[in-house]
Amino acid sequence: MNDTTKALTPDPANPPKPATRSSKAASRYAELQAAKPMIECRDVHKYYGDYHALRGIDLTIREGEFFSLLGPSGCGKTTLLRTIAGFEDISSGVVLIDGGDMADVPANKRPTNMVFQSYAIFPHLSVAENVAFGLRRDPRPKAEKAAAVEEALKMVGLTGYGTRAAHALSGGQRQRVALARALILKPKVLLLDEPLSALDRKMREQMQVELIKLQRQVGITFVLVTHDQEEALVMSDRIAVMFEGGIAQLDEAETLYSRPVSRRVADFIGVMNFLPATVLGEEAENIRVDVEGLGEIDIPRAQIAGKDDDDPIMIGFRPEAVNVFPEGQPQTAPRQNGGTIDEVVYYGDMTYYDVRLDEEDGTRSEPVRISMRNVFGRDIPCVGERVTVGWSPSSMILFR
Amino acid sequence: MKSGGLRLYAILYLAFLYAPILLLPLFAFNDGTIIAFPLKGFTTEWFGQMIANQTLRRAFTNSLTIALTAALLATCLGIFAARASTRFNFPGKTPAMGLIMLPLVLPEIIVAMSLLVVLLAVGIPLSIFTVILGHTLICMPYAIAILSTAFSSLDKSLEEAAYDLGETKWSAFRLVILPLVMPGIVSSLLMSFTISLDEFIIAFFLAGNEPTLPTYIFSQLRFPKSVPVMMALGTVLVVLSVLLLTVAEYFRRRGVARTGQKDHGGFL
Amino acid sequence: MSAPRFDAEARQGLAMISPPLVYALLLLAAPLLTILAYSFFKDGYLEVIREFTLDNYRTALSDPVFHKVMLRSVVVAMLVTLVTVVLAFPVAYFLSFAVRAERKAMWLFLITIPFWTSYLIRVFLWKVILAENGVVNSLVTLLPFVDHSPFGNMLYNVQAMVVTLAHAYAPFAILPIYVALEKIDRSLLEAGQDLGESRLMTFWRVTLPLAMPGVIAATLIVFIPTIGDYVTPELIGGGKTPMIANMVQANMLALDNRPMGSALAVTAMVIVTIVSLIFLFLNRRFLKVRQ
Numbered sequence: 001m002n003d004t005t006k007a008l009t010p011d012p013a014n015p016p017k018p019a020t021r022s023s024k025a026a027s028r029y030a031e032l033q034a035a036k037p038m039i040e041c042r043d044v045h046k047y048y049g050d051y052h053a054l055r056g057i058d059l060t061i062r063e064g065e066f067f068s069l070l071g072p073s074g075c076g077k078t079t080l081l082r083t084i085a086g087f088e089d090i091s092s093g094v095v096l097i098d099g100g101d102m103a104d105v106p107a108n109k110r111p112t113n114m115v116f117q118s119y120a121i122f123p124h125l126s127v128a129e130n131v132a133f134g135l136r137r138d139p140r141p142k143a144e145k146a147a148a149v150e151e152a153l154k155m156v157g158l159t160g161y162g163t164r165a166a167h168a169l170s171g172g173q174r175q176r177v178a179l180a181r182a183l184i185l186k187p188k189v190l191l192l193d194e195p196l197s198a199l200d201r202k203m204r205e206q207m208q209v210e211l212i213k214l215q216r217q218v219g220i221t222f223v224l225v226t227h228d229q230e231e232a233l234v235m236s237d238r239i240a241v242m243f244e245g246g247i248a249q250l251d252e253a254e255t256l257y258s259r260p261v262s263r264r265v266a267d268f269i270g271v272m273n274f275l276p277a278t279v280l281g282e283e284a285e286n287i288r289v290d291v292e293g294l295g296e297i298d299i300p301r302a303q304i305a306g307k308d309d310d311d312p313i314m315i316g317f318r319p320e321a322v323n324v325f326p327e328g329q330p331q332t333a334p335r336q337n338g339g340t341i342d343e344v345v346y347y348g349d350m351t352y353y354d355v356r357l358d359e360e361d362g363t364r365s366e367p368v369r370i371s372m373r374n375v376f377g378r379d380i381p382c383v384g385e386r387v388t389v390g391w392s393p394s395s396m397i398l399f400r
Numbered sequence: 401m402k403s404g405g406l407r408l409y410a411i412l413y414l415a416f417l418y419a420p421i422l423l424l425p426l427f428a429f430n431d432g433t434i435i436a437f438p439l440k441g442f443t444t445e446w447f448g449q450m451i452a453n454q455t456l457r458r459a460f461t462n463s464l465t466i467a468l469t470a471a472l473l474a475t476c477l478g479i480f481a482a483r484a485s486t487r488f489n490f491p492g493k494t495p496a497m498g499l500i501m502l503p504l505v506l507p508e509i510i511v512a513m514s515l516l517v518v519l520l521a522v523g524i525p526l527s528i529f530t531v532i533l534g535h536t537l538i539c540m541p542y543a544i545a546i547l548s549t550a551f552s553s554l555d556k557s558l559e560e561a562a563y564d565l566g567e568t569k570w571s572a573f574r575l576v577i578l579p580l581v582m583p584g585i586v587s588s589l590l591m592s593f594t595i596s597l598d599e600f601i602i603a604f605f606l607a608g609n610e611p612t613l614p615t616y617i618f619s620q621l622r623f624p625k626s627v628p629v630m631m632a633l634g635t636v637l638v639v640l641s642v643l644l645l646t647v648a649e650y651f652r653r654r655g656v657a658r659t660g661q662k663d664h665g666g667f668l
Numbered sequence: 669m670s671a672p673r674f675d676a677e678a679r680q681g682l683a684m685i686s687p688p689l690v691y692a693l694l695l696l697a698a699p700l701l702t703i704l705a706y707s708f709f710k711d712g713y714l715e716v717i718r719e720f721t722l723d724n725y726r727t728a729l730s731d732p733v734f735h736k737v738m739l740r741s742v743v744v745a746m747l748v749t750l751v752t753v754v755l756a757f758p759v760a761y762f763l764s765f766a767v768r769a770e771r772k773a774m775w776l777f778l779i780t781i782p783f784w785t786s787y788l789i790r791v792f793l794w795k796v797i798l799a800e801n802g803v804v805n806s807l808v809t810l811l812p813f814v815d816h817s818p819f820g821n822m823l824y825n826v827q828a829m830v831v832t833l834a835h836a837y838a839p840f841a842i843l844p845i846y847v848a849l850e851k852i853d854r855s856l857l858e859a860g861q862d863l864g865e866s867r868l869m870t871f872w873r874v875t876l877p878l879a880m881p882g883v884i885a886a887t888l889i890v891f892i893p894t895i896g897d898y899v900t901p902e903l904i905g906g907g908k909t910p911m912i913a914n915m916v917q918a919n920m921l922a923l924d925n926r927p928m929g930s931a932l933a934v935t936a937m938v939i940v941t942i943v944s945l946i947f948l949f950l951n952r953r954f955l956k957v958r959q
Contacts, residue, residue, distance in 0.1 A: 087560055089676070108566050120561035124579045133575075134565035185565065406762040410775075413759050417782045417838055420793040423803060427796075435796040436806035481688040488681025496685055500692045505888070505944065507896020509913035510933050513920050514699035517706065517930070537695050540688060598786050601898050605917075614788045621792050621903065634789040641784045649777060 333390025550584025848882025
């Protein structure tokens with residue numbers, strides 16, 4: 001997000017580039033890549049009668065990783081989570097957890113615990129009884145178990161709530177009880193099925209941060225199912241985007257955002273503008289294309305993604321990868337085009353502009369969406385105003 | 401809201417519902433054999449006669465035995481059916497449930513007659529046992545209706561959560577599902593008990609020579625002499641059922657409060 | 669989200685349903701099929717001759733006594749249903765719309781109590797109320813200038829049976845209508861008035877159609893047991909105005925003609941089914957309107 005502020009004070013030497021994480025984040029990646037595999041799925045298929053719910057899932061989730069399964073409803077993400085938990089049998093393939101084959105291991109014997117979408121807090125038990133539920137078969141003395149419950153409640157910030165009736169809790173508190181109840185058993189993997197979908201926006205954002213902190217604190221693998229791309233981007237080390245029972249892309253959050261491998265993934269994650277393009281020639285490092293409204297561009301081969309067979313060849317770019325300024329105002333972006341503002345959507349901290357770019361034949365392109373951070377003392381261009389759009393080939397992706 | 405007229409109507413309606421029942425205590429304590437005004441004075445003689453009556457006592461114990469057994473059987477079978485219908489999908493579910501719920505829409509005389517014909521043909525002697533068989537059959541749909549509501553209001557993931565936390569399928573059922581549907585089970589037992597206690601037609605045809613409370617009452621109503629005793633008996637029965645209902649309502653409210661649901665009122 | 673799992677789930681479900689299902693097959697399906705079979709058999713002295721015949725139905729359907737009894741049963745049941753449902757609707761409406769939420773449980777409790785008291789006793793009470801020396805006559809006699817038993821004997825006729833049955837089944841009609849009214853989204857009624865309808869027209873165009881499934885349910889719940897009622901014709905009708913249940917019983921037991929009794933029972937079931945299907949069909953039409 002902070003690249004938009006940078007773009008407002010353009011530096012000719014540094015054209016806008018996709019945001020990257022700090023070196024600290026990079027070292028976390030390196031550590032995770034070296035960690036041992038915790039969950040491995042090998043060619044996992046699942047049929048419900050004739051319906052093919054999982055179509056050959058292959059993935060490896062590492063120890064200590066915060067992993068998300070992201071996709072629209074019905075894409076199979078919940079089914080995949082439930083096969084890992086052991087609630088659903090798989091039709092074929094292998095699921096390994098910590099190196100052990102889970103084929104004949106039922107859910108109550110797996111080293112995983114789950115936080116349910118509805119939280120599944122037992123309404124007839126108190127908070128402490130809920131948290132202690134899984135300790136029934138634990139041979140430790142009562143006092144030790146009680147201490148463990150206190151500990152778990154403290155970890156989720158519910159110290160002193162033990163004697164409360166579970167049904168009297170708020171949504172966020174239930175969520176915490178569900179977390180404590182699962183984590184007290186020290187599972188190797190915590191599975192979270194859309195855990196934040198029932199919370200309001202503010203609470204959701206707060207819980208996202210807390211979940212990340214909690215994951216770093218306990219250090220175990222978290223697997224999150226969500227349909228909210230923002231939530232997945234905020235929380236995860238890596239994300240698997242799923243469509244129709246298959247994994248469309250599995251990458252780190254920023255790669256997924258800046259280098260989606262297909263138009264469908266790009267459409268699902270954030271907003272992306274698409275403009276029709278024609279390939280003019282292929283060079284060793286670049287592909288030369290002609291784009292409606294932008295002209296000829298050399299796209300580096302690293303910025304090429306796939307597309308569905310039916311789609312035309314396209315150029316895609318994110319709203320924040322492009323700047324817009326009143327016509328005539330000097331700016332330093334390497335490439336500049338003229339355009340007209342079609343629509344202005346004001347968001348307080350940001351403004352979205354729909355701009356129609358000038359074509360060579362005098363017509364105007366379909367509107368592209370451009371986001372700009374609002375700056376005190378600067379006017380927001382209005383509908384119909386002529387503007388200059390500044391951009392760089394390095395933020396363009398070719399879908400072909 | 402202009403509900404004044406409606407309220408008056410509702411109160412009159414309640415009066416119509418209760419007026420005949422209020423005659424019961426009135427004439428149960430009335431010192432006269434004919435049920436007519438003016439009242440003749442206070443007496444407890446009819447209650448005394450009622451308690452001394454051997455056949456009536458026998459009818460009472462018979463009815464209790466039948467109602468308790470039938471309520472237990474109907475509720476146990478009902479738990480199976482309610483859980484099957486709310487939790488599983490299987491081929492033939494609709495016709496199977498249809499058959500089980502059929503007594504709800506079948507005149508009792510048909511159930512009684514067809515059972516009687518078969519029992520006689522097979523050669524099973526009529527007794528309390530045959531009445532229990534019939535009562536279990538007609539109580540089962542009511543039990544299922546109550547229990548299905550209890551089972552279907554349960555979140556399926558509660559059971560999964562217990563299983564996920566290391567319990568077996570059976571202990572998950574015992575620790576989570578059973579306590580949560582307990583108010584439903586109590587309601588089902590009470591409902592079945594009351595239906596069986598009050599049931600006349602099946603008891604009339606399937607009991608053989610054994611009296612039950614309703615068949616005994618029916619036999620006594622021919623004799624004007626025993627009518628005041630029946631008024632006394634009716635009074636006792638009404639008081640008992642009000643007590644039973646109050647207990648049931650108490651359990652229902654406690655169940656509602658414990659699981660934090662919204663109170664919608666009523667058991668039906 | 670999860671589609672049915674056929675193998676494991678079907679097996680578990682079938683295992684779960686089997687105890688009650690076997691019970692119902694043995695004690696309900698088998699007996700019903702038996703009387704269906706009997707109805708096509710011939711009657712012999714003290715036994716049933718297993719020879720196919722339609723005579724029982726032919727005799728029953730051409731018998732004027734059967735016509736009269738069947739007609740009486742249907743008329744009584746229809747009248748009782750009409751009276752109970754019409755009288756119950758305003759009470760259900762009052763309960764649902766005018767009573768404060770926290771007092772609803774109490775009102776329901778009051779309405780259900782009479783339903784839990786002995787049916788036989790309630791029927792019998794009407795006998796002592798309506799009798800020649802009964803409660804009503806003796807009460808009115810207490811007034812000055814009124815002769816002994818001004819109304820005479822009010823028992824042993826259809827009207828007395830209708831009053832008795834209507835009283836016995838009153839709570840059955842209130843509850844389903846109440847449930848249907850409770851389900852109505854209150855904003856629909858506000859929308860009706862917002863769109864320019866009067867309170868009365870809103871009731872007619874919104875509330876009533878939405879309450880219809882409850883009314884139909886109430887109708888069935890009252891109609892089915894009433895048409896098969898045995899006690900009221902015996903006690904209030906004094907055995908002089910039998911209904912279908914009494915006729916079935918007489919043929920089965922007193923006359924010991926099982927095939928004839930079975931044929932009557934099957935005919936009664938068919939008639940109940942037809943009437944119920946008509947009501948259900950009406951209900952479906954109302955439901956379709958809703959969608």
